[in-house]
Amino acid sequence: MKEFSLAVVGINYLNADQSNRRFELAMCAPGEPVHLVPETNNRHDPAAVAVFSARGVQIGYLSSERCLWIGTRIGAGEEHEAVFQATGQHAAMIRIRFGGGSPTLPAPPPKEAAPEEDEWLNQDPRGDEWLM
Numbered sequence: 001m002k003e004f005s006l007a008v009v010g011i012n013y014l015n016a017d018q019s020n021r022r023f024e025l026a027m028c029a030p031g032e033p034v035h036l037v038p039e040t041n042n043r044h045d046p047a048a049v050a051v052f053s054a055r056g057v058q059i060g061y062l063s064s065e066r067c068l069w070i071g072t073r074i075g076a077g078e079e080h081e082a083v084f085q086a087t088g089q090h091a092a093m094i095r096i097r098f099g100g101g102s103p104t105l106p107a108p109p110p111k112e113a114a115p116e117e118d119e120w121l122n123q124d125p126r127g128d129e130w131l132m
Contacts, residue, residue: 002099005085005106006070008092009049010060024057025092028084030105034094036062036082038071047071051094053084059092073098 007025011021026035035052047068053057062070076081079100085093086108097103 003095003097005093005095006066007063008060008094011087011090011092013060015058016084019057019059021059023089024042024053024055024059025037026091027055027075028053028059028087030083032084034059034082034084036074036080036096038075042072049074051082051092052111063091065097070096 011025014020024062033054035054035056037050037052039048039050040064045064045067047064049062049067049071050058051060051062061067078098080096080098082096083100083103083105085095085105087093095103097104
C-alpha cells in the first residue's frame with residue numbers, strides 16, 4: 001500500500017507557543033502540503049510524529065496506532081509526501097503517499113440537497129396556530 005489516510009489527533013490543544021491548532025486547521029485547504037516530523041525526544045512518546053501545516057504551525061500528532069510505523073519509515077529516509085485532507089470534530093485527516101508522487105484525495109461524500117425554498121417555508125411544526 002503506497003497511499004492512505006491518517007488521523008491527526010490533539011487538534012484541540014494549544015501549541016507550546018500558544019498558537020491555536022484549531023485556528024490553523026481552519027486555514028488549511030484540502031490538498032495543501034503538511035509536514036511530518038518524528039519527535040524521538042518526546043518525553044511522553046518517543047515514537048510521536050508531529051504534523052505541521054504548510055505555514056509551519058503544528059496542527060497535532062499522528063494517532064498512536066500509526067506513529068511508530070510512519071515515523072520508522074520517515075526515519076529510514078523513505079520518500080513520502082503528505083497533504084491535508086479534512087477536519088473533523090475530534091481529529092483531522094491527512095493523506096500520505098510513500099514511494100514518490102503526490103497523494104490523491106478521495107472523493108468527498110455527497111452533500112445532502114437543501115430543501116427547495118417553498119418546502120422549508122411551509123414546515124412550521126406549530127401549524128397555523130400562530131395566526132389565531
